[in-house]
Amino acid sequence: MQVRETPYERPPGYAARYRDARFATGTGPATHRREARALAALIDRAGRDLDVHAPWLDVPSGAGRLTAMLPGRAVCVDRNPDMLRACTTVPGGARLCASIHRLPFRDAVFSGALCMRLLQHIPGSTERRAILGELRRVCRGPLILSFFHAASLQHLRRVVSRLLGRKRSSRGAIRFAVLRADLQAAGYTVVAKRPLRWLISEQWLVLALPRAD
Numbered sequence: 001m002q003v004r005e006t007p008y009e010r011p012p013g014y015a016a017r018y019r020d021a022r023f024a025t026g027t028g029p030a031t032h033r034r035e036a037r038a039l040a041a042l043i044d045r046a047g048r049d050l051d052v053h054a055p056w057l058d059v060p061s062g063a064g065r066l067t068a069m070l071p072g073r074a075v076c077v078d079r080n081p082d083m084l085r086a087c088t089t090v091p092g093g094a095r096l097c098a099s100i101h102r103l104p105f106r107d108a109v110f111s112g113a114l115c116m117r118l119l120q121h122i123p124g125s126t127e128r129r130a131i132l133g134e135l136r137r138v139c140r141g142p143l144i145l146s147f148f149h150a151a152s153l154q155h156l157r158r159v160v161s162r163l164l165g166r167k168r169s170s171r172g173a174i175r176f177a178v179l180r181a182d183l184q185a186a187g188y189t190v191v192a193k194r195p196l197r198w199l200i201s202e203q204w205l206v207l208a209l210p211r212a213d
């Protein structure tokens, strides 16, 4: 089934700003530290299931902020060519411009995949499941992803702001049960999850493993 892709339009110069300023100013450094800590914990947890013979996939890689943390070699994929041009910090990393909906790779070529900071921009289960299914197709190992959890103070604040007509955001939070069902439909089982901060942060990281069936 053909799924309509959610657009992700950003103004000129956004990619360089995302790389140089987004996680270097304001609350950015603390957020980056928390995300890196959660990612390290989940990679550690996946340890016994890791296959180091094939590369990992970082999609969407953005400017490659977290690529170096992945075990072994990694391939960066992003739909925005400006982001890939800004992705200069990945040592010897392969970079490819493509949509996560149509990854130009054979089945099961990657050891694992990181899908960080994308799902909060995807409004519905149909598109989420299509994305997770494509990741499952190209990866034979763990998937680590982030999503915005609806049971969080940050999400509550967003809802209140919206009700007061203050702030409109294209990002959306979902219940964990919804994400787990989407992962299951795509052939994954959740084995661990971590918030950046319990009850406060909407950003959570999840480790899922391919189901054997």
Ligand SMILES: C[S@@+](CC[C@H](N)C(=O)[O-])C[C@H]1O[C@@H](n2cnc3c(N)ncnc32)[C@H](O)[C@@H]1O
Pocket: 005, 006, 007, 008, 059, 060, 061, 062, 063, 064, 065, 066, 077, 078, 079, 080, 083, 098, 099, 100, 101, 115, 116, 117, 118
């Ligand atoms: C918020 S950035 C996250 C980048 C990186 N994962 C990080 O955490 O720093 C979201 C990225 O998703 C990319 N993107 C949006 N839709 C995409 C799609 N369908 N396929 C591939 N990349 C996509 C955008 O170009 C952007 O670089």
